[in-house]
Amino acid sequence: MIxxxxxxRKKSLFNEYILYKNETVFKDYEGTIIGICERCKLLKTFPSKKNKKFDPSITKIQDYESRKKEFKRLFEPLVKTVQSYAPKKGSVLDVGCSSGILLALLKSKGFNVFGIEPNKKAYLAAKRKLKKNIYHGTLRSRIVKYHKTYDCIIYNHVLEHIPDINKEFVLIRKMLKKGGTLIVGTPNTDNIIFKIRKKYWESLLPNEHVWHFNTKYLMQYLYxxxxxxxxxxxEDDERKQYPLIKKIYFNILSLLNKIFFTGEAVLIIAKKKE
Ligand SMILES: [Zn+2]
Incomplete structure (x- = not known):
């Protein structure tokens, strides 16, 4: 128990759920434990002390920029969602905006866009793209310097990297307008592919993700x-690079996910009450 x-709760006990031991493929994760909270059943990463590669604040800017076209296409549904749930020309804050690809798309649709990014390189790339309203840091470091409320705040595959979720939600409440939209996209462990692949699930990324959420948990937390x-x-991962046989196998699993109304990633749209 950890x-x-x-x-x-501030302190809780975690039982071992997954252990990376004697790894041949996932050598980088050697000694890492994914623990399950005794109280709320949430999964959390515990890197081994020897593991120097654990870094939840990592931003893979090269990935984003070299696959810009692909990301633009992947972000299309998200852009449409923002258009349906945020007011026209409304203010949108993307927390962990990386190199600003999503913000640029939202800007082209007429939104007043803002971004925060802790990675210096990614922040500079976003600033080059958007020119203004891009900040270096995290929500915690910005709030003292920047008082404003937003129509929409986005955490697109960012929340699972943040160690103190409760503190983050206090800040979100302060910075989101009443009736404003909070958009959270995150990997979802409550899906058939994770249940089969467990520690080999591609979205687990235990050197980057502190938390491994599931949809039920997040919905309850938001409530x-x-x-x-x-x-x-x-949504399920497309696994474009995989050989045909593997692709067919994953397509079948994806179909099962669809039948059970779940997927490897979830996008949650929530409105702030009160
Ligand atoms: Zn817990």
Whole structure:
């Protein structure tokens, strides 16, 4: 058992859920434990002390920029979602905006865009793209210097990297307008591909992700924090590079995910109440 902080309580006990041991393929994760909270069942990463590669603040800017076209296409549904749930020309804040690809798309649709990014290189790339309203840091480091409320705040595959979720939600509440939209995209462990692949699940990324959420947990958490979930969308990894046989296998698993209304990633749209 590991004693550590959890979203449900300051300190909690975690039981071992996954252990990376004697790894041949995932050598980078050697000794890492994915623990499950005794109280709320949330999964959390515990890197081994020897593991120097664990870095939740990592931003793969090269990935984003070299696959810009692909990301633009992948972000299309998200852009459409923002258009449906945020007011026209409204203010949108992308927390962990990376090199600003999503913000540039939203800007082209007429939104007043803002971004925060802790990685210097990514921040500079976003600033080059968007020219203004891009900040270097995290929500925690910005709030003292920047008082404003937004129509929409986006955490697109960012929340699972943030160690203190409760503190983050206090800030989100301060910075989101009443009735404003909170958009959270994150890997979802409550899906058939994770259940089969466990530690080999591609979206687990234990050197980057502190938390491994599931949809039910997040919906409950949003409800407790006075948000109303208005929309859910599930997605599975395309696994474009995989050989045909593997692709067919994953397509079948994907189909099962669809039948059970789940997926490897979830996009949650919630409205702030009160
Ligand atoms: Zn917990």
């Amino acid at each position: 004693r550590s902080s959890c979203v449900c 407790e924090n006075k948000y109303e979930v208005v929309f859910l969308r599930f």
